[in-house]
Amino acid sequence: MKLHEYQAKELFADAGIPVPESHLADSVDGVLEAVSEIGYPAAIKAQVHVGGRGKAGGIKIATTEDEAREAAEAILGMDLKGYTVDQVLVEQGVDFVDEYYVGVTMDRGEGEPVAMVSTKGGVDIEQVAEEDPDAIAQEHIDPAFGLHPYQARKVVYDAGVPAEYARDVTAILSTLYDLYESNDASDIEVNPVMITSDDDVIAADAVMNIDEDALFRHPDLAEMEEDAYQNDLERKAGEYGFDYVRLSGNTGIIGNGAGLVMTTLDLVDYYGGTPANFLDIGGGAKAARVANALDMVFSDENVDSVVFNIFGGITRGDEVAKGINEALEQFDEIPKPVVVRLAGTNAEEGMEILNTDLVQVEATLADAVQRAVENADEVAQ
Amino acid sequence: MSIFVDDDTRVVVQGITGGEGKFHTGQMLDYGTNVVAGAVPGKGGQEVDGVPVYDTVDQAVEAEDANASVVFVPPAFAGDAIFEALDTDLELVVAITEGVPTQDMAKVNKRLGEVDTKLLGPNCPGIITPGEAKLGILPGNIFESGNVGLVSRSGTLTYQVVSNLTERGIGQTTAIGIGGDPIIGTSFVDALEAFEADTDTDAVVMCGEIGGEDEEQAAKFIAENMDTPVAGFIAGRTAPPGKRMGHAGAIVSGSGTGTAESKISALNDAGVPVGDTPEEVADAIEDFL
Numbered sequence: 001m002k003l004h005e006y007q008a009k010e011l012f013a014d015a016g017i018p019v020p021e022s023h024l025a026d027s028v029d030g031v032l033e034a035v036s037e038i039g040y041p042a043a044i045k046a047q048v049h050v051g052g053r054g055k056a057g058g059i060k061i062a063t064t065e066d067e068a069r070e071a072a073e074a075i076l077g078m079d080l081k082g083y084t085v086d087q088v089l090v091e092q093g094v095d096f097v098d099e100y101y102v103g104v105t106m107d108r109g110e111g112e113p114v115a116m117v118s119t120k121g122g123v124d125i126e127q128v129a130e131e132d133p134d135a136i137a138q139e140h141i142d143p144a145f146g147l148h149p150y151q152a153r154k155v156v157y158d159a160g161v162p163a164e165y166a167r168d169v170t171a172i173l174s175t176l177y178d179l180y181e182s183n184d185a186s187d188i189e190v191n192p193v194m195i196t197s198d199d200d201v202i203a204a205d206a207v208m209n210i211d212e213d214a215l216f217r218h219p220d221l222a223e224m225e226e227d228a229y230q231n232d233l234e235r236k237a238g239e240y241g242f243d244y245v246r247l248s249g250n251t252g253i254i255g256n257g258a259g260l261v262m263t264t265l266d267l268v269d270y271y272g273g274t275p276a277n278f279l280d281i282g283g284g285a286k287a288a289r290v291a292n293a294l295d296m297v298f299s300d301e302n303v304d305s306v307v308f309n310i311f312g313g314i315t316r317g318d319e320v321a322k323g324i325n326e327a328l329e330q331f332d333e334i335p336k337p338v339v340v341r342l343a344g345t346n347a348e349e350g351m352e353i354l355n356t357d358l359v360q361v362e363a364t365l366a367d368a369v370q371r372a373v374e375n376a377d378e379v380a381q
Numbered sequence: 382m383s384i385f386v387d388d389d390t391r392v393v394v395q396g397i398t399g400g401e402g403k404f405h406t407g408q409m410l411d412y413g414t415n416v417v418a419g420a421v422p423g424k425g426g427q428e429v430d431g432v433p434v435y436d437t438v439d440q441a442v443e444a445e446d447a448n449a450s451v452v453f454v455p456p457a458f459a460g461d462a463i464f465e466a467l468d469t470d471l472e473l474v475v476a477i478t479e480g481v482p483t484q485d486m487a488k489v490n491k492r493l494g495e496v497d498t499k500l501l502g503p504n505c506p507g508i509i510t511p512g513e514a515k516l517g518i519l520p521g522n523i524f525e526s527g528n529v530g531l532v533s534r535s536g537t538l539t540y541q542v543v544s545n546l547t548e549r550g551i552g553q554t555t556a557i558g559i560g561g562d563p564i565i566g567t568s569f570v571d572a573l574e575a576f577e578a579d580t581d582t583d584a585v586v587m588c589g590e591i592g593g594e595d596e597e598q599a600a601k602f603i604a605e606n607m608d609t610p611v612a613g614f615i616a617g618r619t620a621p622p623g624k625r626m627g628h629a630g631a632i633v634s635g636s637g638t639g640t641a642e643s644k645i646s647a648l649n650d651a652g653v654p655v656g657d658t659p660e661e662v663a664d665a666i667e668d669f670l
Contacts, residue, residue, distance in 0.1 A: 265620070312520065313520045
């Protein structure tokens with residue numbers, strides 16, 4: 001789960017990391033009011049979960065009221081890589097002389113967190129990692145002990161941060177690690193840490209992603225989640241508790257288990273179709289959940305055909321069949337053709353229950369996917 | 382022969398009195414697994430399907446001479462349950478639980494380096510040596526005893542590939558689900574190493590997916606250390622970057638690491654054929670045998 005910049009900055013400020021003065025606004029008037037309090041220059045920054053906001057036109061600097069109005073009108077309501085901008089952060093412009101990178105993330109390969117510092121901040125750090133990996137100093141952290149103070153100093157000095165700023169950058173890194181640990185973050189980073197013309201060290205941007213599996217112990221952060229969905233379908237999936245990703249194709253896909261659903265997507269592509277979504281109903285789904293899944297996929301206007309691929313382990317074929325019947329029997333006419341493939345636990349019982357007047361049945365994964373792709377092609381014509 | 386589990390494996394089920402724990406204990410017993418004890422704090426003295434329950438894993442191991450555990454404990458307590466198992470000198474711990482916080486697993490991972498116990502998972506379907514023992518939630522009826530090893534990050538994809546094998550009369554020595562989380566115990570390399578050492582395993586199927594670099598490391602290991610032929614499958618070719626595809630670990634990062642292309646080409650370079658479909662994986666295995 002991604003936090004917005006303004007949400008992360010609130011956490012940073014509360015923990016003692018220096019951030020520029022800022023106000024959140026959702027209207028042009030709100031922006032002008034904020035700017036009148038903060039003064040010029042001011043940065044107007046779109047609050048959406050998208051990387052590279054600046055390049056995409058989501059961040060503008062204003063030095064006059066006219067510019068502020070122009071920026072607010074341009075950014076509020078704009079579409080930024082599929083996200084509509086509803087809120088902007090209006091922030092004091094900073095006169096800086098240098099930009100650094102400071103972050104903590106989980107190193108999957110090592111299975112432990114790693115702290116990273118670079119004096120090449122202000123640009124895409126993944127690009128720096130590719131082109132000049134030595135420019136990023138790293139220090140792995142034993143999660144049982146946390147980041148030792150000496151380690152924080154070491155990584156800052158290794159990165160080549162000048163002595164006069166080292167203490168402040170070290171303090172920011174140590175606080176970032178504390179926030180990373182206490183909030184179950186998966187990543188936390190400041191890019192850039194700015195060195196101002198007054199020699200102050202401040203966090204000019206803030207990225208913080210939270211481990212969704214740990215939200216149960218962070219109810220305050222869980223509350224921030226609802227406005228993080230990209231579209232209505234993803235919000236609906238969140239309410240139903242599905243793992244769901246919307247894609248751009250027209251063959252809807254429902255299955256159980258992440259690996260098998262991904263494979264079903266890949267096979268739709270392999271047989272010449274285009275997947276409309278990833279939808280994993282999870283293990284052990286009961287009939288109502290199956291019906292909800294069909295409802296979700298039907299309500300996606302891009303979907304022309306649906307393939308249901310279930311290989312039961314803990315999921316039972318008879319429950320799935322009941323759910324499909326329930327979902328489809330409410331329609332006078334089935335809105336989109338549905339192909340069903342049931343295998344594994346209670347698949348035979350499921351096949352006996354399944355109302356085959358309403359769905360097409362295929363015995364193998366390959367046949368089911370091919371039929372669904374054909375259906376999609378026919379409907380689309 | 383087989384790897385990690387056989388009919389001598391004696392199992393304690395952590396969380397045996399919960400819904401899933403109870404149901405799958407029954408399923409494991411039906412399959413013939415030696416489930417000798419359960420462990421649930423506060424439930425010592427009870428029985429589930431005739432299996433005695435103890436308050437701690439230590440007591441269960443002591444009383445029933447168990448050498449493996451299966452964890453069905455809810456995510457909030459699973460990290461602690463795995464620690465308890467690791468501190469009890471078991472040979473194998475199988476963590477089924479999905480949704481264990483990653484930072485809890487980082488701490489577990491650190492501990493794993495200090496003990497001899499193997500961990501499978503978390504967020505895995507478990508392990509089965511057909512006809513001998515099943516630890517976890519895999520549907521026993523689709524497996525058949527034979528000479529092909531299988532290791533996979535995904536549960537239901539394992540079932541799909543196994544059924545493609547079994548339909549052709551190709552049985553399995555052992556099938557292992559290593560789990561779909563970012564930090565897991567046993568890796569592809571650990572499982573491949575064990576299959577390579579197992580004289581009854583004549584070929585191995587490896588089912589990977591997007592995210593991380595475990596498949597690339599496995600490819601390197603295969604090229605340098607394996608004589609047993611391996612066929613592969615990689616799920617997630619059509620996954621967009623930055624989106625978590627169900628499994629917490631199944632995500633292609635914005636910078637393009639963890640892609641299916643990178644994994645497939647690493648495996649191909651190591652001489653491993655990678656099927657476009659599960660059927661093609663079974664074709665490749667049939668060619669090896």
